[in-house]
Amino acid sequence: MTIRSISILGATGSVGASTLDLIRREPEQWRVVALTAHSQAADLARLAREFSAEIAVIADESHLPELRAALAGSTVEAVGGPAALVEAAARGADITLAAIVGCAGLAPTMAAIEQGRTVALANKEALVSAGEVMTAAVARSGATLLPVDSEHNAIFQCLHGNDPADVRWITLTASGGPFRDWSIEQLVAATPAQAVKHPNWDMGAKISVDSATMMNKGLELIEAFHLFPVGLERLRIIVHPQSVVHSMVEYRDGSTLAQLGPSDMRVPIASTLAWPRRMTTPCAPLDLAEIGELTFRAPDEIRFPATRLARQAAQAGGAMPAVLNAANEVAVAAFLAGRVGFTRIAAMAEEVLGRYAPSAPTALGDVLAIDGEARARAQELLELV
Amino acid sequence: MTIRSISILGATGSVGASTLDLIRREPEQWRVVALTAHSQAADLARLAREFSAEIAVIADESHLPELRAALAGSTVEAVGGPAALVEAAARGADITLAAIVGCAGLAPTMAAIEQGRTVALANKEALVSAGEVMTAAVARSGATLLPVDSEHNAIFQCLHGNDPADVRWITLTASGGPFRDWSIEQLVAATPAQAVKHPNWDMGAKISVDSATMMNKGLELIEAFHLFPVGLERLRIIVHPQSVVHSMVEYRDGSTLAQLGPSDMRVPIASTLAWPRRMTTPCAPLDLAEIGELTFRAPDEIRFPATRLARQAAQAGGAMPAVLNAANEVAVAAFLAGRVGFTRIAAMAEEVLGRYAPSAPTALGDVLAIDGEARARAQELLELV
Numbered sequence: 001m002t003i004r005s006i007s008i009l010g011a012t013g014s015v016g017a018s019t020l021d022l023i024r025r026e027p028e029q030w031r032v033v034a035l036t037a038h039s040q041a042a043d044l045a046r047l048a049r050e051f052s053a054e055i056a057v058i059a060d061e062s063h064l065p066e067l068r069a070a071l072a073g074s075t076v077e078a079v080g081g082p083a084a085l086v087e088a089a090a091r092g093a094d095i096t097l098a099a100i101v102g103c104a105g106l107a108p109t110m111a112a113i114e115q116g117r118t119v120a121l122a123n124k125e126a127l128v129s130a131g132e133v134m135t136a137a138v139a140r141s142g143a144t145l146l147p148v149d150s151e152h153n154a155i156f157q158c159l160h161g162n163d164p165a166d167v168r169w170i171t172l173t174a175s176g177g178p179f180r181d182w183s184i185e186q187l188v189a190a191t192p193a194q195a196v197k198h199p200n201w202d203m204g205a206k207i208s209v210d211s212a213t214m215m216n217k218g219l220e221l222i223e224a225f226h227l228f229p230v231g232l233e234r235l236r237i238i239v240h241p242q243s244v245v246h247s248m249v250e251y252r253d254g255s256t257l258a259q260l261g262p263s264d265m266r267v268p269i270a271s272t273l274a275w276p277r278r279m280t281t282p283c284a285p286l287d288l289a290e291i292g293e294l295t296f297r298a299p300d301e302i303r304f305p306a307t308r309l310a311r312q313a314a315q316a317g318g319a320m321p322a323v324l325n326a327a328n329e330v331a332v333a334a335f336l337a338g339r340v341g342f343t344r345i346a347a348m349a350e351e352v353l354g355r356y357a358p359s360a361p362t363a364l365g366d367v368l369a370i371d372g373e374a375r376a377r378a379q380e381l382l383e384l385v
Numbered sequence: 386m387t388i389r390s391i392s393i394l395g396a397t398g399s400v401g402a403s404t405l406d407l408i409r410r411e412p413e414q415w416r417v418v419a420l421t422a423h424s425q426a427a428d429l430a431r432l433a434r435e436f437s438a439e440i441a442v443i444a445d446e447s448h449l450p451e452l453r454a455a456l457a458g459s460t461v462e463a464v465g466g467p468a469a470l471v472e473a474a475a476r477g478a479d480i481t482l483a484a485i486v487g488c489a490g491l492a493p494t495m496a497a498i499e500q501g502r503t504v505a506l507a508n509k510e511a512l513v514s515a516g517e518v519m520t521a522a523v524a525r526s527g528a529t530l531l532p533v534d535s536e537h538n539a540i541f542q543c544l545h546g547n548d549p550a551d552v553r554w555i556t557l558t559a560s561g562g563p564f565r566d567w568s569i570e571q572l573v574a575a576t577p578a579q580a581v582k583h584p585n586w587d588m589g590a591k592i593s594v595d596s597a598t599m600m601n602k603g604l605e606l607i608e609a610f611h612l613f614p615v616g617l618e619r620l621r622i623i624v625h626p627q628s629v630v631h632s633m634v635e636y637r638d639g640s641t642l643a644q645l646g647p648s649d650m651r652v653p654i655a656s657t658l659a660w661p662r663r664m665t666t667p668c669a670p671l672d673l674a675e676i677g678e679l680t681f682r683a684p685d686e687i688r689f690p691a692t693r694l695a696r697q698a699a700q701a702g703g704a705m706p707a708v709l710n711a712a713n714e715v716a717v718a719a720f721l722a723g724r725v726g727f728t729r730i731a732a733m734a735e736e737v738l739g740r741y742a743p744s745a746p747t748a749l750g751d752v753l754a755i756d757g758e759a760r761a762r763a764q765e766l767l768e769l770v
Contacts, residue, residue: 157640161546166663168670238674248645253655254668255542256645260633270638278551283639285553288681289623296673 003031006273009089009108010099011035012043015122015148018265019097020047022273022281027051034088036100036108039063045070045078055079057088059104086111095273097148098123103371106130106364116141120272122148127223129322130367132360135226146272147227151220153268154246154259155228160276162251167230169250172220173240174299177212179342180239184303190342192335209332213345214299218310219328222321225314232314237307239297244286260286305346313353318360319370320353326374327352334382352377388416391658394474394493395484396420397428400507400533403650404482405432407658407666412436419473421485421493424448430455430463440464442473444489471496480658482533483508488756491515491749501526505657507533512608514707515752517745520611531657532612536605538653539631539644540613545661547636552615554635557605558625559684562597564727565624569688575727577720594717598730599684603695604713607706610699617699622692624682629671645671690731698738703745704755705738711759712737719767737762 006023010016016035023030036057037044045067048056055077058067064080071078079088082104089096089108096112097120098105105123110130112119114137121127126134138145147153151172159167178197179187196208210216217237225232246268248258261267262283270281288294301308306328313320331348334340340348356377361367391408395401401420408415421442422429430452433441440462443452449465456463464473467489474481474493481497482505483490490508495515497504499522506512511519523530532538536557544552563582564572581593595601602622610617631653633643646652647668655666673679686693691713698705716733719725725733741762746752 157642161661163662171673240673245643250671251663252665253659253663254646254649254652254666254670255656255663256671257542258630258643258645260641260643261639264639267639271640274638276546277548278636278638278640280637281639285639286635286641288556288625289683292681294679294681296677296679298674 003029004095005031005033005093007032007034007089007091007093007096007112008099009034009036009085009096009105009112010038010101010122011047012037012040013099013101015099015265015269016097019099019269019273020051022266022270022279023051025282026279033091033093036085036088038100038104041066042070045076048076049074052076055088055091057085059085059100082107090115092117094118095120097269097272098126099148103129103368106367110134110137110364113137113143113145114141116143118144118146120146120148120269124149124219124223125325127226128219128325129371130361130364131222131226131321132317133362133364133367145227146275147223148265148268148272149220149223150261150263150265150268151247152223152227153271155224155249157259157271158247158249158257159228162249164228164230166251166253167228167234167249168252169248170224170228170230170235171248171250172217172224172235172237173243173245173247174214174217174237175211175243176239176241176297176299177214179212180241182303184343187303188341188343192338195335195342205336206329206332209335209345210328212342213306213332214304215306215310215328215332215346215349217299218307219325221307221310222314222324232311237299239299240294242291242294244288244291244294262286305350309346309350309353319358319366322361322367322370323353323356323358323374324349326371327378330375330378330382339382348378348381351381388414389480390416390418390478392419392474392476392478392481392497393417393484394419394421394470394481394490394497395423395486395507396432397422397425398484398486400482400484400650400654404484404654404658405436407651407655407664408436410667411664418476418478421470421473423485423489426451427455430461433461434459437461440473440476442470444470444485467492475500477502479503480505482654482657483511484533488514488753491752495519495522495749498522498528498530499526501528503529503531505531505533505654509534509604509608510710512611513604513710514756515746515749516607516611516706517702518747518749518752530612531660532608533650533653533657534605534608535646535648535650535653536632537608537612538656540609540634542644542656543632543634543642544613547634549613549615551636551638552613552619552634553637554633555609555613555615555620556633556635557602557609557620557622558628558630558632559599559602559622560596560628561624561626561682561684562599564597565626567688569728572688573726573728577723580720580727590721591714591717594720594730595713597727598691598717599689600691600695600713600717600731600734602684603692604710606692606695607699617696622684624684625679627676627679629673629676629679647671690735694731694735694738704743704751707746707752707755708738708741708743708759709734711756712763715760715763715767724767733763733766736766
């Protein structure tokens with residue numbers, strides 16, 4: 001048995017918690033290097049003590065005194081601030097789980113990639129907003145990128161041992177969200193409370209709204225475009241309300257491989273932690289006889305234009321996916337605040353995409369500048385309402 | 386590009402025809418060594434000429450003059466009889482497709498395995514009746530065995546790159562056959578004409594009846610037991626009427642991999658011909674949005690006891706699977722001849738299993754003797770009726 005080292009960037013979030021739940025079940029196999037959190041100092045200190053982490057990093061430095069106090073008398077080094085976060089990510093570990101939400105995750109994720117080891121990626125912005133910058137870094141450093149998101153992890157598993165040149169289709173499944181059967185008239189009147197009730201996964205408000213607009217699937221399409229070198233025209237989406245099939249790969253011989261499983265993030269996380277082997281999880285076995293039926297239908301880009309916008313942004317490349325992501329975030333926040341209607345989310349994103357076309361980013365600084373400017377443009381649209 | 390050599394044992398049957406259809410599409414990549422047939426000399430001669438085979442073998446020697454005449458003036462060597470069939474199989478080729486139906490396929494399949502190269506296996510008896518004898522030969526010779534049957538090929542693909550020790554379940558899918566919704570009373574009165582109408586695959590009468598009794602799935606369970614070293618207790622069956630999911634493997638992390646595809650034997654055949662790569666087939670892409678739904682239910686071993694019998698035979702091991710297979714063949718023939726009712730098929734198989742328990746075969750001759758004696762015992766049951 002080999003002991004492996006791990007760092008978890010975003011240890012107090014839901015992906016971090018699921019990862020630590022798995023490590024807790026086989027502690028003798030893991031050595032924890034760095035655990036990080038944004039501002040939850042007490043939780044971070046508790047986890048760092050439990051797993052005997054080398055270092056605990058609180059990104060929001062104002063919470064560093066609290067972290068230091070909570071770790072007093074322990075062997076854990078306590079540091080704070082964005083630079084400390086990047087330094088901790090750059091310490092290197094056999095595997096780094098990059099699970100910080102938002103653009104705040106970009107610099108530490110990049111630092112982990114630059115170590116040339118294995119990065120299990122759960123930060124969406126790394127591939128949506130900084131796709132070309134990140135994949136260039138992966139190519140330079142020789143890092144192994146393992147996708148944690150259930151759809152991309154499914155595709156990764158279905159591609160294992162195969163040549164991407166043999167792929168006919170990669171099909172991302174989408175639950176279709178809570179509004180999948182709603183008319184346009186109903187969508188126009190949809191409320192935040194209705195949008196945040198996701199049928200299959202327990203998620204935060206922002207990602208629940210992204211599921212309702214299907215922007216989450218659009219952003220996943222962009223991520224898949226960067227992760228799997230088969231070309232945008234071989235990527236497609238199918239609506240599968242039960243979310244049992246997490247995604248599929250069809251090969252040129254007519255074989256389709258699909259990955260199925262429970263709606264439990266510990267399954268894809270375990271797949272990355274143990275890759276290319278498997279580890280045991282406590283997740284319930286799949287009982288298809290109990291589930292009874294799996295249904296599929298084509299997506300409707302009239303009612304849900306977000307996937308079309310994402311495809312256009314991926315096709316255009318350069319800065320456009322970052323613009324789409326930033327504009328969508330502002331629009332979703334405005335929807336959740338009751339400032340705009342549900343169908344305005346995609347409309348706002350499309351308007352910003354049409355008005356702001358900066359040149360392609362070549363470094364993370366460019367990505368952050370584009371992200372900021374796209375947010376400002378989206379805010380301007382809000383002021384006009 | 387490497388030219389590969391291939392022999393097809395059973396070239397005029399449906400698997401042989403599907404294989405040659407694929408080779409016809411990329412003739413520059415293949416060199417055909419041996420083509421064999423049971424008695425269809427004219428068809429065999431035509432194929433041997435088309436593919437410039439080295440040798441054409443007719444198993445029923447009475448048709449050899451016809452084969453010789455049809456191949457006169459060609460470069461194809463024409464031979465006949467069971468010994469010639471085995472010699473042709475022993476010539477060796479990069480890949481041998483073993484697709485002779487019934488126990489007549491055992492000796493040539495064994496001869497191909499003993500060459501220690503790749504054998505794509507479509508002969509059911511090799512693993513059902515001669516399972517331990519064949520797997521011992523595979524282990525001795527170092528041959529690579531690739532399953533052609535759609536279910537086993539699906540499992541093989543889903544296992545690729547994984548460790549069998551990590552498997553939680555292998556699930557064979559079963560269409561459930563034309564009688565899957567029938568009551569026991571209806572099954573008692575089922576006719577041969579009703580039994581041979583299979584909903585998804587175009588098959589011969591014998592295998593259609595096996596699908597209706599679910600004995601085909603029982604025999605596939607025995608084959609899977611020999612092909613995939615996970616233990617009988619990790620093999621299970623699920624009824625899936627659409628036959629789109631060909632089988633599944635669940636791992637201990639909660640990931641299930643499934644292989645899906647059209648009901649076209651060229652898909653699994655292509656998978657074996659190109660393995661570990663992929664080759665293009667003309668098979669239609671999978672359109673799950675068009676298919677709409679996939680349903681699953683637990684098998685009912687009260688109405689369909691065949692899978693229970695097969696599991697018991699596999700558990701007992703030794704000669705019992707051969708006894709089951711032989712008794713079933715006699716019972717199915719009696720059903721098709723109108724001599725016994727549909728539910729008597731499994732009952733006869735169970736009675737023979739209960740009365741005849743020879744010691745385990747250690748060579749093909751033992752298997753053939755057991756097969757013959759089990760048939761005789763089943764015939765005796767028929768005389769008693």
